[in-house]
Amino acid sequence: MTPIASIEQLAESYDLVIVGAGPAGLSAAARAAELGLSVLLADENPAPGGQIYRAVTTTPVRNRAILGDDYWRGADIVGRFERSQATYAPRCTVWSIGPDETAPGTFELGLSLDGKARIISARQVILATGAQERPFPIPGWTLPGVMTAGAAQIALKSAGAIPSGRTVIAGCGPLLYLLAGQLAAAGCQIAAVLDTTQKGNWSKALGAIPDFLRSPYFAKGLKLMLAARRKLRFVAGVTSLTATGGGKLATVQFEQNGRTGTIACDTLLLHQGVIPSVNFSNAAGCAHDFDAEQHAWVPRVDAWFASTVPGIAIAGDGAGIGGAESAALRGEIAAFGAASRLGKLNEAERDRQAGPVRAELEKKLRGRRFLDLLYKPAPQFLAPPKDETIVCRCEEVTAGQIRDAAKRLGVTGPNQMKAFLRCGMGPCQGRLCGPTVVELIAETRGATPAETGYYRLRPPIKPVTLAELAALPQTEASVTAVVR
Ligand SMILES: Cc1cc2nc3c(=O)[nH]c(=O)nc-3n(C[C@H](O)[C@@H](O)[C@H](O)COP(=O)(O)OP(=O)(O)OC[C@H]3O[C@@H](n4cnc5c(N)ncnc54)[C@H](O)[C@@H]3O)c2cc1C
Secondary structure (H helix, E strand, O other), rough: OOOOOOHHOOOOOOEEEEEOOOOOHHHHHHHHHHHHOOOOEEEEOOOOOOOOOOOOOOOOOHHHHHHOOHOOHHHHHHHHHHOOOOOOEOEEEEEEEEOOOOOOOOOOEEEEOOEEEEEEEEEEEEEOOOEEOOOOOOOOOOOEEEEHHHHHHHHHHHOOOOOOOEEEEEEEOOOHHHHHHHHHHOEEEEEEEOOOOOHHHHHHHHHHHHHOOOOOHHHHHHHHHHHHHHHEEEOOOEEEEEOOOOOOOOEEEEEOEEEEEEOOOEEEEEEEEEEOOOOOHHOOOOOEEOOOOEEEEEEEEOOOOOOOOOOOOOOOHHHOOOOOHHHHHHHHHHHHHHHHHHOOOHHHHHHHHHHHHHHHHHHHOHHHHHHHOOOOOOOHOOOOOOOOOOEEEEOOEEEEHHHHHHHOOOOOOOOHHHHHHHOOOOOOOOOHHHHHHHHHHHHHHOOOHHHHHHOOOOOOOOOOHHHHHHOOOOOOHHHHHHHO
């Protein structure tokens, strides 16, 4: 692997550009380089690993028991990538993608590193941009002291930092128990785990139990859940949450079985599962569908993870939540697909080499459905019932304003809602409000999220400064377009 320290070191073009150095991107890059492609792997973080293996080669956390065996397994994936011939651009944000009009069939990508931007071209692109935590809008979630559980995990992995004072962790999903365990092992004072898993979900997930019992998730999940229940104050069946405080978080109030409880705390960590991070694939023009079981928008991909835009594939959790091990395998399969489209592998060879990877992927995906069904968030945590709850944090738009616009003004979808209320127009580009805005419109209009649609996004996908844009090399045509 050849690391890039400055934007000038990038080549003009690559056979394959991969965005995201999590398990999917790392495996795709290693495999594609092994197949003879010129590969650039770009990631905004300073070290490879993505979310699960974040900072696995640089973390200051030395006690291996804190982050657990699954985390340290990432060193092997990073090691294989490091031994490959791929080029690696850390701290490099990819903010745009579009057709390269000078070379039909190829792509133009906008990247920034150290405050400098560059446009490069790629014959194929793999988006391995992973997952994000599902928004969890409750009253008071914008108070200082409230953050996502994933953000706390990022601080732990990358800096060895844990919240000080009393911490409450609230929400649902397997990662909730993992995070509670990791933070407790690191010395965090956990006042309570408030579990919002809906009791009724157990019966809905029943049919998926046989596969789950034969999956690797069963033993792991049970161990994490039992540890959280045994070692920490665990409150199950929580149906309402409110963070309160004047200027900063002071308490979390919750309801359980019709009773109200209050816990004084300094930090509240919220988490209700992860959903594919679709901003990039959306801005690239790839088609998406609403997956009712994952309750999330998912890009439409074929058996090689090729999207509906020829030349762009989407691998890993960005193409539907499947977990870290599946992400790595999906990255490999996407690399076989890209190599074949570039003529480096014929179809028979592609199929032969990808066969065992595909079989392994099938095993790793076994049991996921049970998790999707069991941990589907309760409706009140998807569409906040209290009108004053802020939904779009960037533009401070509330649930009440969105309901009102959908009902009184007849706003039918999130794009129209943007025009009326500016929700989704801030720096996060709707990442933190999009799913909730869709839920609220759907609920108000008696429609499904699938019928309601999602924001239509445009590059830049990530914030980029005017100075970076202005410093981009200009073509004669672009100069004459604005100079008179
Ligand atoms: C906060 C969080 C914590 C998680 N922790 C765990 C865990 O501890 N254990 C577990 O089993 N699962 C965890 N998951 C689930 C998890 O995402 C894994 O299943 C796995 O990391 C998915 O791998 P991936 O390669 O698809 O994407 P990721 O590992 O998410 O990697 C995607 C990478 O792409 C980068 N990226 C995205 N957009 C751009 C861009 N425009 N330009 C440059 N770089 C970009 C991201 O910064 C990231 O490094 C976590 C998820 C989240 C959201």
